[in-house]
Amino acid sequence: MKKIFTAVFATVLVLASCTNLDEQIYSQIPKDVFLSDDNNLALYTARPYTMLQNWGAEQSMWTLIMQVSDEVAVPKSWDGSWGEPRYGELQRHEIPTSNKLVRLGWEFCFNGISACNDAIYSLENSGELTEGKIKNIADIKVLRAYYYLLAVDCFGNVPYSVNKAETGYPEQKPRTEMLEWIEKEINDNIEFLTEVPSAETYGRVTKDMAKFLLAKIYLNSEVWTGRARWAEAEQVCKSIIESGHFSLTSDYKDNFKINNENSPEAIFAIPYSSVYTKSCFYPFAITLNSDLAKIWSIGDTWNGTFMGQPDFMATYEQGDLRKAATWLFGDVYDTNGKRWQYSAGVDTDGKPIMKDYSLEDINISEDKYKNGLDRLDGARIIKWPYQSDGTLNSYQISMENDFILMRYADVVLMYVEALVRQNKAAAAADVAEFKAIRTRAGLQPMTAAHLTLDNLLIERQHELAIEGWERQDLIRFGKYLRKWWAKDECDEHVLIFPIPEQMIGSNPNLKQNPGYGI
Numbered sequence: 001m002k003k004i005f006t007a008v009f010a011t012v013l014v015l016a017s018c019t020n021l022d023e024q025i026y027s028q029i030p031k032d033v034f035l036s037d038d039n040n041l042a043l044y045t046a047r048p049y050t051m052l053q054n055w056g057a058e059q060s061m062w063t064l065i066m067q068v069s070d071e072v073a074v075p076k077s078w079d080g081s082w083g084e085p086r087y088g089e090l091q092r093h094e095i096p097t098s099n100k101l102v103r104l105g106w107e108f109c110f111n112g113i114s115a116c117n118d119a120i121y122s123l124e125n126s127g128e129l130t131e132g133k134i135k136n137i138a139d140i141k142v143l144r145a146y147y148y149l150l151a152v153d154c155f156g157n158v159p160y161s162v163n164k165a166e167t168g169y170p171e172q173k174p175r176t177e178m179l180e181w182i183e184k185e186i187n188d189n190i191e192f193l194t195e196v197p198s199a200e201t202y203g204r205v206t207k208d209m210a211k212f213l214l215a216k217i218y219l220n221s222e223v224w225t226g227r228a229r230w231a232e233a234e235q236v237c238k239s240i241i242e243s244g245h246f247s248l249t250s251d252y253k254d255n256f257k258i259n260n261e262n263s264p265e266a267i268f269a270i271p272y273s274s275v276y277t278k279s280c281f282y283p284f285a286i287t288l289n290s291d292l293a294k295i296w297s298i299g300d301t302w303n304g305t306f307m308g309q310p311d312f313m314a315t316y317e318q319g320d321l322r323k324a325a326t327w328l329f330g331d332v333y334d335t336n337g338k339r340w341q342y343s344a345g346v347d348t349d350g351k352p353i354m355k356d357y358s359l360e361d362i363n364i365s366e367d368k369y370k371n372g373l374d375r376l377d378g379a380r381i382i383k384w385p386y387q388s389d390g391t392l393n394s395y396q397i398s399m400e401n402d403f404i405l406m407r408y409a410d411v412v413l414m415y416v417e418a419l420v421r422q423n424k425a426a427a428a429a430d431v432a433e434f435k436a437i438r439t440r441a442g443l444q445p446m447t448a449a450h451l452t453l454d455n456l457l458i459e460r461q462h463e464l465a466i467e468g469w470e471r472q473d474l475i476r477f478g479k480y481l482r483k484w485w486a487k488d489e490c491d492e493h494v495l496i497f498p499i500p501e502q503m504i505g506s507n508p509n510l511k512q513n514p515g516y517g518i
Contacts, residue, residue, distance in 0.1 A: 044123075048115040048119055048144070049203065049204065051111055053270060053280045053281075054280065055270055056272065056283075056398075057281070058282070058286050060101075061105045061150065061468075062403075062468055063101065063306075064090065064101040064105040065154075065471045066306075066466055066470070067090040068093065069474055069480075070309055070312050070470065070479075071312050071465060072308065072309060072312075072381075073306075073307055073369060073486060074087035074088075074091065075305050075307070075378070075486075076305070076370065076371065077303055077304075077305045078289070078372055078373045080372060091486060092486070092487050093494045096498070096517070097498040097501040097504070097512070098501055103502060105497070106500050109150050112144075113144055113148060117144070117163065117164045120164075121164035123136060124137060138190075139192075139193060139205040141188075141189045142186055142210050144185075148178065149182055152182070153220070153224075154496065156175045157174050157178075157511070158172065158178060159173075159507060160172075160178065169508060171509055172507075172509050175225075176224070179217060179224055182217065183217055186214055190207055193209075197267075203268070203402075208243065208246070208267050209406060211240050212406045214232075217229075218236065219417065220472060220475075223475055228421075230418045230421045231418070231422065233418040234415060237411050237414050237418060240411050241412065247265070247408070248408065248436050251440070253385075255409075260401055260404070265408035265409055267406040267407060267408060268405050269404045270405060272398045272399060272400065273398060273400060274387070274397050274399065279397075280398040281399050281401070282395050283306070283383075284296070284386050284392055285300075285302050286302065286306045287305075287306040287381040288304065291342045292332070292357075299392075300394040300395055302395065305378060306381060308329070308380075310364045313327065313361040314362045315462075320443055325382075326383040327379040327380065327381065327382065327383075328359060328381075329359045329360075330359060331358050332358065332359060335388050339357070342354070342355060359376055359378060359379060360374075364377050364378065366486045384403075386399065387400060405467075405468065407467065409464070410464060410467075410469065412431065413459065416428040416431055416456065417460075420453065425449075428451055429445070429450075429451050434446075457477045475495055481495075493516070494515070496513055498513055
């Protein structure tokens with residue numbers, strides 16, 4: 001049986017879902033009295049965590065990042081029932097300031113920051129600062145640093161506001177200054193965070209989660225600030241590896257299975273539940289057409305077309321087990337191993353004509369993006385296995401699979417990259433857990449000669465496919481502006497998103513990013 005996160009999450013998730021984040025009040029206990037008991041602190045500070053659940057929704061930070069990278073495309077469907085202009089704008093990197101997903105990505109970051117500010121203010125102004133309060137304040141400050149890091153990565157110069165009591169319009173600060181603040185905020189609070197992760201800290205901030213954020217800052221520093229910090233990235237990744245707190249799963253698929261809360265790779269995860277969260281994580285609705293949904297007894301999907309981009313699908317090495325673990329392509333079978341078929345009409349006697357389902361994943365012409373796929377076109381997302389017990393009877397139901405935002409395999413790959421960028425390819429190729437990542441994928445370990453930056457990017461793409469890092473990786477490896485399926489080469493101004501026009505209109509201190517209309 002799947003355990004429901006922690007007692008804290010179970011309580012809060014009953015009160016709040018992705019479609020209703022308002023809190024219901026059950027008592028009139030004064031806040032300062034409630035917060036005087038350290039046992040209540042984690043419950044009170046859970047709201048900034050529940051805000052993370054919006055990550056996995058259809059219009060979300062996750063789908064925004066997926067759609068502007070080279071992993072996923074959302075063409076018009078074969079029967080014309082799915083076609084969203086907002087995805088085409090992202091796919092082509094022709095993004096107006098009115099794009100809805102860009103606005104919702106912004107709101108994901110800053111609604112999370114606001115929830116953190118509320119929690120920090122309440123704890124800091126509720127009487128004596130006990131040891132428990134100090135720890136919980138530190139936790140939420142590092143979580144706020146995560147939200148801000150997402151915002152800085154995606155939008156560049158962003159509004160800075162960390163005090164709920166402040167009035168007036170937040171000042172927009174430069175990306176470099178914000179990154180300095182984020183790094184300092186993490187380092188100032190890391191000593192108060194939990195050292196050894198456990199079931200009680202699952203889905204919550206720990207020292208390892210904070211170190212993971214520092215690794216991302218150091219790894220992307222050259223792009224973000226012009227200052228390379230590869231040695232620092234190497235050291236912080238090494239410290240996570242040497243902690244012994246995490247290990248690789250023997251089977252890649254175990255990180256994403258229906259009940260995956262015990263994955264030894266989970267550094268920081270978003271817990272989901274078909275009971276306690278609603279309309280939060282439902283990739284079945286956005287990727288499975290009505291034919292394929294029936295395999296898992298799934299009802300009420302959107303006939304969606306989120307599919308693997310053909311150029312991306314073509315990069316998998318032969319024998320890479322991660323391809324079939326991530327995508328549904330080629331001959332399709334039901335859950336009992338029987339060939340899946342679809343009705344192609346009736347014969348002259350009125351009997352149904354049934355044809356085998358076989359999905360084409362690579363040889364798909366670009367004009368189909370706009371004009372519509374053929375019925376059997378496009379690899380579909382199956383990285384997070386779907387329940388087939390009838391639970392997923394509506395897109396308002398979340399899956400049971402938790403989303404691991406920060407995974408140990410990523411730490412290993414960041415460590416290897418930091419070594420390669422310091423001309424230490426031989427040492428990188430000799431990293432035992434890097435070899436293990438390759439062998440569990442059914443591939444031979446890379447040699448030093450094979451360990452080029454181009455090959456390392458491909459390795460990251462396949463290991464971390466559709467986990468939310470591809471846009472950042474493509475930019476760091478200098479590949480984001482190139483042409484790919486149904487997208488032409490583009491100008492460097494798209495390396496960051498426009499600030500949504502609604503936000504420009506609501507804060508006179510905000511200046512639009514270069515290259516975008518006002």
